[in-house]
Amino acid sequence: MAAIIVQGKEVAQSIRAELANEVAELKKQGIVPGLTVVLVGDDPASQSYVRGKSKGCEEVGIASELILKDASITEEELLTIIQQLNENPNVNGILVQLPLPKHISETAVIEAIHPDKDVDGFHPISVGNMVLGNETFLPCTPHGIIELIKRTGTDMSGKHAVVIGRSNIVGKPVSLLLQQENATVTMCHSLTQNLEEFTKKADILVVATGRAHMIGKEHVKPGAVVIDVGVNRIETGKLVGDVKFDEVKEVASYITPVPGGVGPMTITMLLKNTVAAARKQANR
Ligand code: NDP
Numbered sequence: 001m002a003a004i005i006v007q008g009k010e011v012a013q014s015i016r017a018e019l020a021n022e023v024a025e026l027k028k029q030g031i032v033p034g035l036t037v038v039l040v041g042d043d044p045a046s047q048s049y050v051r052g053k054s055k056g057c058e059e060v061g062i063a064s065e066l067i068l069k070d071a072s073i074t075e076e077e078l079l080t081i082i083q084q085l086n087e088n089p090n091v092n093g094i095l096v097q098l099p100l101p102k103h104i105s106e107t108a109v110i111e112a113i114h115p116d117k118d119v120d121g122f123h124p125i126s127v128g129n130m131v132l133g134n135e136t137f138l139p140c141t142p143h144g145i146i147e148l149i150k151r152t153g154t155d156m157s158g159k160h161a162v163v164i165g166r167s168n169i170v171g172k173p174v175s176l177l178l179q180q181e182n183a184t185v186t187m188c189h190s191l192t193q194n195l196e197e198f199t200k201k202a203d204i205l206v207v208a209t210g211r212a213h214m215i216g217k218e219h220v221k222p223g224a225v226v227i228d229v230g231v232n233r234i235e236t237g238k239l240v241g242d243v244k245f246d247e248v249k250e251v252a253s254y255i256t257p258v259p260g261g262v263g264p265m266t267i268t269m270l271l272k273n274t275v276a277a278a279r280k281q282a283n284r
Pocket of ligand 1: 166
């Protein structure tokens, strides 16, 4: 039987509707959640992500501000801007769009953001709290993936989850969050030998490699939940995932499409973190 397609767009829409109600309630108390996005340079993909974030803010009632800076900005100037945002009480969340030009240290920039405003969840303090299982801002893509799996009705407890990819923004954190949901987790990467041996045992398979169509039906256990994080532009100009959607959907029980799967959830989790930041900062 063909898999059920997990429509991330629809799930994201319903979470955004819940957030819009929450923001309306906060506004009655005089609290207006605010997100500032800093974009350095003119990378078209980054510009498109930033537009999506502004649109998402507008949809749920978050006040959003975009600070655009030329790629020639110095690290010191950028750190000064972040310091000013840290001190601005109207700014609840700060996001610096990555990647940054080579002459600016991403580590220095991430560490400059106050952990209370770190709605991307990349600050070492946020990461440390996530590892410890403390309440914190979870990184948006891994958090969105967990929400999507939950909404399929899948109980992750005791299941074997296999994650392909070990980046700091997807593979590592999603492995940890799956383990916190009581899954038994195997992490694979580019040096894993006999990848198929691992993926074929997965009840939940999360693929985040950035390699177009690398996972076919021969890699997938019948009935598995398959989450495709990859976003790859192929020669025809089309966006595709890391999974061969058409054939894998014939063996999986649930599968996310690309586009329209994980992507819409990422921005939604950013909005969720911003609302949580506003609430937390108001209660201080
Ligand atoms: P990275 O390039 O940072 O990491 C890719 C990971 O995949 C690495 O750990 C690498 O292993 C592993 N890998 C690469 N090739 C293979 C292979 N042949 N077999 C097994 N493992 C392999 O990418 P990201 O984690 O940042 O992103 C992954 C994908 O997800 C990209 O397509 C990206 O565009 C997309 N993405 C989508 C988001 C969304 O919102 N939809 C958000 C973030 C990312 P090794 O460590 O050994 O090099």
